[in-house]
Amino acid sequence: HVQLVESGGGSVQAGGSLRLSCSASGFPLNSEYCMGWFRQAPGKEREGVAAISPGGQLTYYGKPVKGRFTISRDNAEKTVYLQMNSLKPEDIAMYYCASRKWGCTGELRAEDYSAWGQGTQVTVSS
Numbered sequence: 001h002v003q004l005v006e007s008g009g010g011s012v013q014a015g016g017s018l019r020l021s022c023s024a025s026g027f028p029l030n031s032e033y034c035m036g037w038f039r040q041a042p043g044k045e046r047e048g049v050a051a052i053s054p055g056g057q058l059t060y061y062g063k064p065v066k067g068r069f070t071i072s073r074d075n076a077e078k079t080v081y082l083q084m085n086s087l088k089p090e091d092i093a094m095y096y097c098a099s100r101k102w103g104c105t106g107e108l109r110a111e112d113y114s115a116w117g118q119g120t121q122v123t124v125s126s
Contacts, residue, residue: 002025002099003117004098004099005023005025005118006020006022006096006120007020007021007022007023008020008021009095010121010122010123011123011124011125012122012123012124013124013125014087014088014089014125015087017085017086017087018084018087018122020037020081020084020122021079022079022097025078027099029075029080032054033054033099034052034053034102034103034105034113035071035080035100036051036097036113037050037051037071037096037097038113039091039094039122040093040094041092046096047093047108048107048108049061049069049082049095049108050082051071052072052073053104054102054103056073059071060104060106060108065091068084068085069082069085070083070085080097082095088124089124092122092123094119094121095119095120095122096118096119097116097117098113098116098117100114101114
């Protein structure tokens with residue numbers, strides 16, 4: 001069955017960096033799957049952070065993270081990454097990896113993704 005496992009979360013000071021990883025198993029992370037990162041802070045709705053097209057040529061970012069976060073993928077290693085730089089306290093959230101078969105829609109909507117990981121916590125201190 002499809003399994004997504006996130007790692008790399010932790011606690012950093014404002015201005016610091018973290019690199020999240022999402023390891024996929026149970027399905028071929030190849031050119032058929034759009035992969036996304038979402039986050040959810042306590043008391044808030046799940047928010048789209050970034051997505052990457054199946055072949056990696058196209059990327060999409062939410063406005064709050066554009067210019068600071070970078071999504072990438074290594075299909076051979078079945079891993080998707082989220083490099084987060086210049087972290088801010090408002091980036092505090094549980095970060096989730098998700099997959100969607102076929103192409104990305106161009107919009108970061110959680111309902112477009114069918115498989116989800118358990119999440120990894122990111123904390124930023126000011």
